[in-house]
Amino acid sequence: xxxxxxxxxxxxxxxxxxxxxxxxxxxxxxxxxxxxxxxxxxxxxxxxxxxxxxxxxxxxxxxxxxxxxxxxxxxxxxxxxxxxxxxxxxxxxxxxxxxxxxxxxxxxxxxxxxxxxxxxxxxxxxxxxxxxxxxxxxxxxxxxxxxxxxxxxxxxxxxxxxxxxxxxxxxxxxxxxxxxxxxxxxxxxxxxxxxxxxxxxxxx
Amino acid sequence: xxxxxxxxxxxxxxxxxxxxxxxxxxxxxxxxxxxxxxxxxxxxxxxxxxxxxxxxxxxxxxxxxxxxxxxxxxxxxxxxxxxxxxxxxxxxxxxxxxxxxxxxxxxxxxxxxxxxxxxxxxxxxxxxxxxxxxxxxxxxxxxxxxxxxxxxxxxxxxxxxxxxxxxxxxxxxxxxxxxxxxxxxxxxxxxxxxxxxxxxxxxxxxxxxxxxxxxxxxxxxxxxxxxxxxxxxxxxxxxxxxxxxxxxxxxxxxxxxxxxxxxxxxxxxxxxxxxxxxxxxxxxxxxxxxxxxxxxxxxxxxxxxxxxxxxxxxxxxxxxxxxxxxxxxxxxxxxxxxxxxxxxxxxxxxxxxxxxxxxxxxxxxxxxxxxxxxxxxxxxxxxxxxxxxxxxxxxxxxxxxxxxxxxxxxxxxxxxxxxxxxxxxxxxxxxxxxxxxxxxxxxxxxxxxxxxxxxxxxxxxxxxxxxxxxxxxxxxxxxxxxxxxxxxxxxxxxxxxxxxxxxx
Numbered sequence: 001x002x003x004x005x006x007x008x009x010x011x012x013x014x015x016x017x018x019x020x021x022x023x024x025x026x027x028x029x030x031x032x033x034x035x036x037x038x039x040x041x042x043x044x045x046x047x048x049x050x051x052x053x054x055x056x057x058x059x060x061x062x063x064x065x066x067x068x069x070x071x072x073x074x075x076x077x078x079x080x081x082x083x084x085x086x087x088x089x090x091x092x093x094x095x096x097x098x099x100x101x102x103x104x105x106x107x108x109x110x111x112x113x114x115x116x117x118x119x120x121x122x123x124x125x126x127x128x129x130x131x132x133x134x135x136x137x138x139x140x141x142x143x144x145x146x147x148x149x150x151x152x153x154x155x156x157x158x159x160x161x162x163x164x165x166x167x168x169x170x171x172x173x174x175x176x177x178x179x180x181x182x183x184x185x186x187x188x189x190x191x192x193x194x195x196x197x198x199x200x201x202x203x204x
Numbered sequence: 205x206x207x208x209x210x211x212x213x214x215x216x217x218x219x220x221x222x223x224x225x226x227x228x229x230x231x232x233x234x235x236x237x238x239x240x241x242x243x244x245x246x247x248x249x250x251x252x253x254x255x256x257x258x259x260x261x262x263x264x265x266x267x268x269x270x271x272x273x274x275x276x277x278x279x280x281x282x283x284x285x286x287x288x289x290x291x292x293x294x295x296x297x298x299x300x301x302x303x304x305x306x307x308x309x310x311x312x313x314x315x316x317x318x319x320x321x322x323x324x325x326x327x328x329x330x331x332x333x334x335x336x337x338x339x340x341x342x343x344x345x346x347x348x349x350x351x352x353x354x355x356x357x358x359x360x361x362x363x364x365x366x367x368x369x370x371x372x373x374x375x376x377x378x379x380x381x382x383x384x385x386x387x388x389x390x391x392x393x394x395x396x397x398x399x400x401x402x403x404x405x406x407x408x409x410x411x412x413x414x415x416x417x418x419x420x421x422x423x424x425x426x427x428x429x430x431x432x433x434x435x436x437x438x439x440x441x442x443x444x445x446x447x448x449x450x451x452x453x454x455x456x457x458x459x460x461x462x463x464x465x466x467x468x469x470x471x472x473x474x475x476x477x478x479x480x481x482x483x484x485x486x487x488x489x490x491x492x493x494x495x496x497x498x499x500x501x502x503x504x505x506x507x508x509x510x511x512x513x514x515x516x517x518x519x520x521x522x523x524x525x526x527x528x529x530x531x532x533x534x535x536x537x538x539x540x541x542x543x544x545x546x547x548x549x550x551x552x553x554x555x556x557x558x559x560x561x562x563x564x565x566x567x568x569x570x571x572x573x574x575x576x577x578x579x580x581x582x583x584x585x586x587x588x589x590x591x592x593x594x595x596x597x598x599x600x601x602x603x604x605x606x607x608x609x610x611x612x613x614x615x616x617x618x619x620x621x622x623x624x625x626x627x628x629x630x631x632x633x634x635x636x637x638x639x640x641x642x643x644x645x646x647x648x649x650x651x652x653x654x655x656x657x658x659x660x661x662x663x664x665x666x667x668x669x670x671x672x673x674x675x676x677x678x679x680x681x682x683x684x685x686x687x688x689x690x691x692x693x694x695x696x697x698x699x700x701x702x703x704x705x706x707x708x
Contacts (some may be wrong), residue, residue, distance in 0.1 A: 015520035026537075030706065058534040078659040087528035094529070131689065131697045134681065135529060146666070154530040155682040161689070163298065192700075197229045203678070 027065040037063035041070040047078060057088035059094045068098035075104040081115040090125050095167040097161050097189050102129055106177050109194075112185065112193055119190045123178065126148035129167070131204050132160035132175065141193045142182070175201055214439070217334075251470060274414040320607050344398075408435045410496040412486045416478065422503050425656070426560065428434060429502060432473040434484045443489045444470040449567035451482020454659045455667070461569045476566010478504050479573040479659040502567070509577070509629045509652020516581040516644045520632050521546075523589045537705055540692075543591075545628035545639045545689070546584040549647060549680045554578065554669045560661050572662050574655040579676050580648055585632040587623055594619065600704045603616060614701035622699060629697045637695040643687035651680035 026033050036059045041185070043049065043056035060067050069094050078085055093101055108114050109122035124136045133153055139148030178198035185191035258287040416423025416432040423429045433442050449471040453459045459480060462469055476486070523531060532541040552558050558578035562568045573693030590597030594616075602613040614622065630640025636645070660668040 026706070061533045062535075062537060065684075084528065089678070090529045091531060095533075133684070135527075147551065147670065148677075150548055150550065151677060151680065152527070152530065152546060153680075153688065154547065155545045155688055156543065156692070157530075157542050157688075158538070200677075204681075 015142065025064050026066075027063050033062055034037045035072075037054060037066050040189065044070055045078060053085065053176050054088060057092045064096075067092075068096045068100045071096065072098075072100040072104035075101070075108050079108060079114070079118045081118055082119075084119045086118065090121055093125060094128060097159065097163045099167065100116060102126075102167065102173075105129075106173075109177055109181060116188070116190055119181075123181070123190070123193055123197050124169040124175045126162065126170075126177060127201060129156050130161060130169075130171045130201055133157045136197060136200070142189070144189075144192055144196060148200060151200070171204065209458060217514050219438075251328075266478055280397045281282075289352055297550070310436070318362060328468065340528065353530055357455040374484050399673070408437070408440055408490040410435060410486070410488055410498050412484065412488055412498040412500050414484055414500045414503070418505060420477065421452060421500055422505060424505050424574065425479055425507050425659075427479045428475055429484075430473045430475040430488070431484050431566065431567070433488050433498070435490055441491050443492065444468065445487040445495060446474050446488065447474040447559060447567075448485050448486075450485070450566075450668050451480045453480060453571065453661060454657055454671070455664070457661075459568075459571065459661065461567060462565075466569070471565075473475065474542055474566065476564040476568060477560070477648055478502065478566075479568045479571040480504055481563060482567070484567055495561045506653070506656045509648060509656060512577050512648050512652045514577045514581060514644065514648045514651070516583065516634060517584040518585065518632055518634055518640050520627070521584040521586055523586060526586050528585060532586075532588060539699075539705075542588045542703075543630045544586045544588075545630045545642055546580045546638075547677060549579045549651075549679075551669070551673050551676065552578045552580060554665070554672075559668070570661050570663075572665060572668060573598055574660045574672065577651045577653060577676070578672050579647075581640075581644050583631065583634075583643065584628065585640065587626050587630075591619065591623060591626065597703075600706075604703070612701040614699060614703045618701070624699045629691075629695065639687050639691050642691050643683050646683035647676075651676045654679050 027037050028034075035151070039052075040056040040059040040063065043052045044060060061072055063070065071089070074089060075093070079091060093105065103121045104124050109119055109126060111119065114122075120141055121138060124138045124141060127136050128134065135152045135154070137149040137152065140147075175198060178194045178201065181194035182191050182198055186195070273352045273679070298660040340511050341379070394705050410433060412431055414429055416429040418424060431447070433444060434440075443469070448460065448462065449458045450458065457554050459482070472488075474486070474630055482500055483499050483501055485497060487495055487497045490493055502609045523534070524651065526544070526546055530546050536542055548626065558574060558576050559572050561572045585654055588597075589595070597612070598616055598619060600620075602615050603617070604615060606613060629638060631640025631643075634644055636640035655672050658675065660671075
């Protein structure tokens with residue numbers, strides 16, 4: 001089963017495993033989803049109403065048309081600096097294999113005046129784009145210990161698996177970002193996290 | 205103890221002057237050099253002396269005595285038989301690497317001075333059984349270990365002494381006694397004359413034999429190896445000077461035990477738990493003889509890890525318990541969103557539960573190796589809450605099978621079956637066709653060999669832990685690759701129906 005079509009909104013799924021990414025746009029075809037996307041964009045860009053933030057971060061994942069631009073602007077302009085907000089942003093962003101998003105995340109990773117924690121999340125997300133399906137333990141990046149951070153995996157991460165098909169191999173590009181951050185700020189926590197991520201990336 | 209006095213020297217001089225006609229003394233052949241490199245154990249040899257020279261004596265030669273023996277002439281009590289103790293002679297016995305020939309000449313001063321000799325020939329294996337003399341040799345416990353003349357005692361060498369003062373020359377007869385464990389010899393004089401009386405002991409070869417659980421020189425990592433220095437004869441006395449082991453640890457660094465600060469290991473057998481391959485070497489003397497060194501190449505064979513116990517903590521979690529960054533959308537939009545497993549592995553605390561430190565003063569003392577895969581697998585299985593809680597997603601499914609549908613629809617009444625299928629596919633509990641089951645099996649399969657070869661000295665424990673983490677990270681990556689899409693492709697869930705995914 002390969003296509004989601006408007007007519008086949010009833011998406012038959014004989015097999016749990018065999019569903020690739022959607023080829024048809026739900027946002028373009030269903031008004032109520034477009035409405036959700038507009039509302040989610042407003043909440044994410046303005047931060048209001050705050051209680052809807054979690055809902056908006058989830059709703060934006062279905063916005064296959066507007067989502068990447070919204071998330072790119074969130075990364076650049078209104079990046080959260082709390083763990084929950086960053087986790088949600090990470091997860092929503094990861095659903096999109098889109099050049100706008102990757103560029104915005106890389107920009108934040110390099111931006112020396114961005115909050116430290118935000119930049120470390122950006123580094124971890126870039127790592128995930130470069131090595132799809134593998135997630136650095138951000139807590140360990142934030143508090144480096146004796147061992148390098150663990151790496152987790154998750155099944156059915158089909159969006160991550162599609163990354164290389166859509167964006168190509170991002171390892172060289174991400175490696176360059178990590179390398180430049182590590183070199184520019186060797187003593188900072190961000191620089192250390194970049195160097196650690198780079199070492200792990202070079203294992204792949 | 206036999207002592208040569210002035211009177212004896214005078215007698216000796218008389219004897220020497222008459223040696224040319226003695227039946228034991230044959231004219232030497234001429235051969236100015238002797239090739240020690242051609243000497244093999246058990247050979248009889250002729251020594252080519254050079255004045256003022258120092259030279260080595262073959263490794264299989266032990267000099268127990270060197271004496272001028274004018275038997276008939278020197279018999280202070282005037283009776284036969286006369287017993288001569290060759291071991292406790294006037295001149296110090298010569299042993300080890302150097303051999304100082306001695307000579308007795310008419311002009312020799314009455315002292316312990318060692319005289320030089322000048323060789324005039326090398327003589328081949330000129331064996332002459334001597335019936336005139338009888339010699340009996342004893343070991344340290346005074347047990348007889350060699351006696352008789354022919355065939356045990358024979359002459360084979362002829363040399364000529366040249367006195368340093370007057371240049372006089374006298375032929376010398378060498379006598380050898382085969383035997384084992386000789387410590388002293390007694391000779392019963394029946395008259396006659398012998399110069400330069402040497403006792404040679406037959407060498408007993410040292411053998412080192414190491415046995416592990418896999419047989420000779422082979423041992424499984426973590427099992428004991430026993431090395432025994434022996435000769436094959438229980439009566440031989442083995443004096444261990446030292447055991448040692450050399451090898452290379454997992455870092456590629458040389459490993460040696462014992463080092464100087466560890467002291468000398470003299471146990472026999474030498475045994476201990478093994479972790480790396482290498483060479484066991486023993487230095488020992490047999491029956492008080494020269495030092496011998498023997499080695500054995502030991503191969504340590506890797507353990508199998510197929511059934512290694514790796515704890516897998518597989519839990520079923522709620523949506524809120526799954527790390528945010530790896531949650532599916534709150535409302536499922538694809539079949540793949542209905543179930544998810546978050547995988548990780550975590551290194552176990554690096555303590556005695558996961559590694560063994562060898563501390564038995566055996567060949568691999570101080571080395572540390574893993575006794576188990578130092579990690580646990582963590583799998584958190586999620587069934588999407590929209591499938592479990594009969595919420596919006598449940599309401600969107602058909603309550604009964606539409607009559608006109610060409611494909612069966614997934615219906616509300618079958619949700620328990622769908623949940624069971626998702627759990628089985630994700631692997632809660634693990635099964636060989638599930639994500640968790642394959643991940644665990646692959647992780648063990650890959651991580652076991654990764655840590656198997658990691659053997660470091662105890663001082664490098666933290667380095668060892670780091671290496672283990674690196675190795676297991678690689679194993680984790682590969683295990684996930686095997687447990688992710690291949691499981692979906694080969695063991696897909698067959699719901700047998702189609703879900704309605706479009707959110708309201």
